[in-house]
Amino acid sequence: MDKFRESNAQVLGISVDSVADQKEFARQNGADFPLLSDSKGQVATLYGVFNKERGFANRATFVIDEQGRIVSIELGSSAINVEGALSACSK
């Protein structure tokens, strides 16, 4: 997470949580970047990371360059752990 902050990238967290849940999560963890509510999983589906069986997005990180191209995709345990990063920051 820190390496992205240092590179001056805009971080966007995204999950299927409601706006209210995101607000509470952000408040509890002091998130200093937008947490987007993809409540129907539409964007996760668009990006090919929606887990239909479990009803949420699998963990995945996409880095998008200034031209709007995807320059990096990381999936699963190699992707950013937003929950873990925020919990670590709030300690």
Added chain:
Amino acid sequence: MARAFAAAVLLLAAASFPAGYAQQPAAVQTATLKTGDTAPDFTLPDQDSNPVRLSSLVGKRKVVLAFYVKAFTSG
């Protein structure tokens, strides 16, 4: 037979090698996207209900889109 087994083990080891450690980015792809593709645009509300549109952020700096599992589950 033993040689085939050794080759299979090597393949498995190569496949499970973390992409981040490779010199060249591995060809990671999802069901719909791969590196080099244009990121699909979208608009979603943030935690304060403000609409955030991807295309309004692109062009100024890199954007890191971090999908994560539901905030209130341990998954």
